[in-house]
Amino acid sequence: MIDNIKIISILLITIIFITFIAIKIINNNDIEEIQSNDIQQEDLKIENKYNEINVIKTNAKTNNNDENKIDFPTEIEGTEVIGKVEIPKINLVTYILAETSKETLNKSVTKLCGPKVNGLGNLCITGHNYNNKNMFKDLKELDIGDNIFITDTKGNKIEYLVYDKYKVYPKETECLSQETEGEREITLITCTSGAIKRLIVKATEFYD
Numbered sequence: 001m002i003d004n005i006k007i008i009s010i011l012l013i014t015i016i017f018i019t020f021i022a023i024k025i026i027n028n029n030d031i032e033e034i035q036s037n038d039i040q041q042e043d044l045k046i047e048n049k050y051n052e053i054n055v056i057k058t059n060a061k062t063n064n065n066d067e068n069k070i071d072f073p074t075e076i077e078g079t080e081v082i083g084k085v086e087i088p089k090i091n092l093v094t095y096i097l098a099e100t101s102k103e104t105l106n107k108s109v110t111k112l113c114g115p116k117v118n119g120l121g122n123l124c125i126t127g128h129n130y131n132n133k134n135m136f137k138d139l140k141e142l143d144i145g146d147n148i149f150i151t152d153t154k155g156n157k158i159e160y161l162v163y164d165k166y167k168v169y170p171k172e173t174e175c176l177s178q179e180t181e182g183e184r185e186i187t188l189i190t191c192t193s194g195a196i197k198r199l200i201v202k203a204t205e206f207y208d
Helices: 002-067
Strands: 079-087 092-097 109-113 121-126 147-152 157-168 184-191 198-205
Touching: 147 184, 157 184
Parallel strands: 092 109, 121 184
Antiparallel strands: 079 092, 079 147, 109 121, 147 157, 157 198, 184 198
8 A cells, every 4th residue: 555655646747747847838938029129020120121221222323313413405406405594583594505696596505615504614604695594695684693503414503593683795805714713604695675785694602
């Protein structure tokens, strides 16, 4: 009888021990699974954050490209376009042609002389005062302090402020001088009524 009790006791102790070990193993597995899930969630957060950063960087590059995107034609009726002129006060948006001739002046405003568009020096742009939307017919309405925007073929847009406005006779060419002390300037030229004189509008680069 005593031997039976001992055997039963040993069996119970063994069962309890095995059960305890089994519970501990199960709990450890649950903890490892929870930790694994936590690690996976953290990795997912990091990956999402990394993707967000890449999206931001990509968008930034895209926006920069959009800012420098050329939004004007490369030529007009076979003549090369080298830039764009925008004068908000007189609602003028027109394109600068590379050559000045009787033919090109009938198409748009043209580069008379000076540096490349938005280059250092005095870029002289001439145009008829015809009643066309892309000509200098309203140039006379500009005043000192008005702004003019010039965009080159690389998409660089520079603001200029009018600092002088006057009239000259056709043979008076001082306005074409390239002595600008290393600054960017533009000179807009058109005819007065009757084409007796030339209206000159001079502007220099605006700095914030």
